[in-house]
Amino acid sequence: MDYPVRSILPSSSLCHLSAARWGVCWLNFEALIIAIAVIAGLILVSIIACCCYCCYCRKSTRGLSEEEERLARDREERRLQSLQRKQERKVKHDEIRKKYGIESQQCT
16 A cells, blocks of 8 residues: 655554555554654764763863852952961060060071
8 A cells, every 4th residue: 555645744644653664664653753753862862961061061161260259359358367467476576575675686
């Protein structure tokens, strides 16, 4: 029997879907539909995975730079506090040396 060219799927009154063939005798129409659906599904899942991965990369890259900036600010703040404490200790030590008449010894 010739395939009805006016419709994509053959009507159930002509034959069952598992008995229909597409183009050649060895290509089962039901298997063709399943194979196309699986391939389309894989392509769709791949595209969605790529989009999610790209969005995650952009977000994490932006997050890293913000975090690096915050860490650099914190590091600079700690360095300035350390220098301030060092200067305060030096002033205290100089006062103690002056009080007890000890000359300050400079390392060269």
